[in-house]
Amino acid sequence: MSQSGILVFVEHRNGQLRKASIEALSEAKRRAQGQKVTALLVGSGVKGLAAEVGKYGPDNVLVADSDALSSYSTEAFTQATAEAVKKVDPRFVFAAHTSMAKDFIPRVAARLDAPCVSDVMALQQDGDNISPVRPMYSGKCWGVYEITAPLAFITLRPNVFAVGEANGSGATIEDLAVSTDKIRAKVVAVHASEGAKIELSEAAIIVAGGRGIKGPENWPVLQSLCDALGAALGASRAVVDAGWIDHQFQVGQTGKTVSPQLYFACGISGAIQHLAGMSSSKVIVAINKDPDAPIFKFANYGIVGDVLEVVPKLTSEVRKLHEHN
Amino acid sequence: MKIAVCVKAVPDTETKIAISADKKNIDYTGVRFITSPYDEFAIEEALKLKEKHTGDTTVISLGGAECTDVLRDSLARGIDAAVHLSDPDFASLDTLSTAKVLAAAIKDGGYDLVLCGHQAAGGDNSQVPAMLAELLDWAQTTMVLKLEVEGTTFKAEREIEGAHESVEGTLPAVISTQKGLNEPRYPGIKGVMAARRKEIAVKDATALGVKGAVGGDQLKVRIKEMMLPPDRPQGRKIEGDMDAQVKELVSLLHSEAHVL
Ligand SMILES: Cc1cc2nc3c(=O)[nH]c(=O)nc-3n(C[C@H](O)[C@H](O)[C@H](O)COP(=O)(O)OP(=O)(O)OC[C@H]3O[C@@H](n4cnc5c(N)ncnc54)[C@H](O)[C@@H]3O)c2cc1C
Numbered sequence: 382m383s384q385s386g387i388l389v390f391v392e393h394r395n396g397q398l399r400k401a402s403i404e405a406l407s408e409a410k411r412r413a414q415g416q417k418v419t420a421l422l423v424g425s426g427v428k429g430l431a432a433e434v435g436k437y438g439p440d441n442v443l444v445a446d447s448d449a450l451s452s453y454s455t456e457a458f459t460q461a462t463a464e465a466v467k468k469v470d471p472r473f474v475f476a477a478h479t480s481m482a483k484d485f486i487p488r489v490a491a492r493l494d495a496p497c498v499s500d501v502m503a504l505q506q507d508g509d510n511i512s513p514v515r516p517m518y519s520g521k522c523w524g525v526y527e528i529t530a531p532l533a534f535i536t537l538r539p540n541v542f543a544v545g546e547a548n549g550s551g552a553t554i555e556d557l558a559v560s561t562d563k564i565r566a567k568v569v570a571v572h573a574s575e576g577a578k579i580e581l582s583e584a585a586i587i588v589a590g591g592r593g594i595k596g597p598e599n600w601p602v603l604q605s606l607c608d609a610l611g612a613a614l615g616a617s618r619a620v621v622d623a624g625w626i627d628h629q630f631q632v633g634q635t636g637k638t639v640s641p642q643l644y645f646a647c648g649i650s651g652a653i654q655h656l657a658g659m660s661s662s663k664v665i666v667a668i669n670k671d672p673d674a675p676i677f678k679f680a681n682y683g684i685v686g687d688v689l690e691v692v693p694k695l696t697s698e699v700r701k702l703h704e705h706n
Numbered sequence: 707m708k709i710a711v712c713v714k715a716v717p718d719t720e721t722k723i724a725i726s727a728d729k730k731n732i733d734y735t736g737v738r739f740i741t742s743p744y745d746e747f748a749i750e751e752a753l754k755l756k757e758k759h760t761g762d763t764t765v766i767s768l769g770g771a772e773c774t775d776v777l778r779d780s781l782a783r784g785i786d787a788a789v790h791l792s793d794p795d796f797a798s799l800d801t802l803s804t805a806k807v808l809a810a811a812i813k814d815g816g817y818d819l820v821l822c823g824h825q826a827a828g829g830d831n832s833q834v835p836a837m838l839a840e841l842l843d844w845a846q847t848t849m850v851l852k853l854e855v856e857g858t859t860f861k862a863e864r865e866i867e868g869a870h871e872s873v874e875g876t877l878p879a880v881i882s883t884q885k886g887l888n889e890p891r892y893p894g895i896k897g898v899m900a901a902r903r904k905e906i907a908v909k910d911a912t913a914l915g916v917k918g919a920v921g922g923d924q925l926k927v928r929i930k931e932m933m934l935p936p937d938r939p940q941g942r943k944i945e946g947d948m949d950a951q952v953k954e955l956v957s958l959l960h961s962e963a964h965v966l
């Protein structure tokens with residue numbers, strides 16, 4: 382039988398499915414063209430999540446559930462996914478482009494001598510082949526890829542693909558046995574980062590501050606806007622390097638790549654390396670006191686003014702809007 | 707301890723990108739090449755590990771003539787030896803072929819550790835280190851913010867969304883670096899002078915035993931077309947007194963852009 386359908390690796394954390402994985406599963410449904418979609422869950426005590434996964438419409442949910450999979454290890458997750466591929470024989474394997482996927486999906490691809498295309502932002506249908514489109518050179522250009530192998534791995538950028546409706550119910554659930562005897566490196570502890578209330582790479586709205594906020598004592602000004610919007614806080618490298626905030630908040634070429642619906646650049650000049658991380662945001666708002674700041678060329682809306690004056694006003698205006706709706 | 711560092715020569719991150727005439731690549735006219743930024747953390751970590759444990763460091767780069775300066779830059783920072791993997795067959799390799807060539811160069815070298823950047827600037831793939839670990843059949847971890855090596859084991863901290871993971875494993879291993887791991891040193895004038903006199907070993911596909919196994923027909927994915935991203939819509943600066951501006955902004959975000 383020739384390879385057909387799509388296998389989707391579905392990630393979960395603290396008993397919850399990752400939104401980015403649901404996006405990948407939803408996109409697989411849209412791309413399957415009537416062929417089979419299989420979801421793969423890997424972990425310990427994760428059977429309960431299979432029904433939730435089933436709602437997004439896969440034909441089948443494979444569950445690799447064992448104590449040995451309770452914490453993440455590259456090799457066990459590689460093994461589980463490789464076993465699933467052998468069983469399902471798909472044309473494509475999808476996953477969300479997360480820290481976990483970056484760690485092990487290319488390893489599975491290498492094991493199966495298959496190509497991997499990562500951080501994909503769009504999929505062009507090309508008969509029954511798919512041509513992934515992805516940003517390169519930090520988003521300064523895009524590449525359209527042609528896959529010439531019978532099996533290919535594709536990781537999808539979070540926040541770009543729409544979540545489908547959760548009204549499916551017909552998925553069959555099946556156990557997948559995985560041998561986990563060869564694990565030479567594994568996660569022994571997970572420490573939640575301090576400070577981050579909402580994870581940057583998954584946030585729908587981001588409020589980011591740069592050197593224009595004047596000093597670390599002014600983060601609460603931006604944090605209040607974040608709270609009013611349900612947004613995540615971000616930062617430019619200049620303020621990370623200055624020690625005003627931890628690197629986990631940095632957006633840009635040497636920080637995180639984000640694609641929120643709405644991005645506020647507050648006192649950020651708009652250097653090319655900053656744009657690298659956020660230029661795929663749907664709507665960009667710039668607040669900068671310099672009318673000639675490069676950021677205004679990329680912003681959908683701009684206000685020329687002092688961040689410390691504008692942001693508090695914005696916070697109260699957003700609160701008013703929410704009260705009225 | 708014997709350490710290899712994989713370093714890629716990439717266009718300077720300041721480069722203004724133009725697309726080549728055949729639309730399959732960028733236009734390299736006038737492009738200056740640099741060491742890929744994350745690879746600088748890998749070089750620095752190798753130097754620090756050597757200072758602590760003694761040992762031997764080798765930098766490896768696959769690519770064209772642009773690799774020479776980048777390899778010299780690593781030598782100038784204090785890396786002991788440099789290897790250039792160069793062959794006409796290595797033009798436009800996909801990530802899997804790249805990993806296969808690197809694996810061929812590393813596998814019989816007696817290395818305990820291979821350090822890589824977690825992502826090469828330009829291709830932005832984040833794939834080669836994990837593929838390399840698989841092809842070598844070694845342990846791995848990626849995007850590390852902390853690394854300790856003791857005997858034949860390592861402890862690392864890696865960054866994930868909203869958390870850090872502590873990873874423990876055994877050598878040999880492939881480990882990729884994230885910003886925050888260390889502060890890369892820059893070459894001093896003495897280093898630069900010494901690096902000029904050092905020899906760069908060059909290995910081609912035949913010497914590596916990968917002739918016919920990578921590139922060309924073996925590519926499993928290729929770029930069909932490259933393009934510049936669509937222009938962002940013409941932005942608009944809001945005018946008026948500050949209170950009115952903020953009101954208008956919120957109203958536009960709500961009723962025009964539908965993002966609030
Ligand atoms: C290899 C490399 C990688 C890099 N990676 C990244 C990265 O990942 N992310 C990143 O962000 N940068 C990165 N950079 C750095 C980047 O080039 C810029 O230096 C950095 O983004 C500048 O940060 P900034 O906009 O906060 O500061 P500045 O460039 O100093 O800009 C501050 C802005 O604030 C405005 N301002 C000042 N006061 C006020 C006020 N009161 N109200 C309103 N506006 C005000 C100013 O007009 C100015 O536009 C990288 C650089 C290199 C070389």
Ligand SMILES: Nc1ncnc2c1ncn2[C@@H]1O[C@H](COP(=O)(O)O)[C@@H](O)[C@H]1O
Nearest residue numbers: 712713768822823825826831832833834
């Ligand atoms: N051509 C190359 N030569 C040497 N090392 C490379 C090459 N390509 C990738 N690497 C290594 O793999 C890392 C990740 O690259 P990539 O998977 O292409 O994003 C880089 O930071 C390098 O350490």
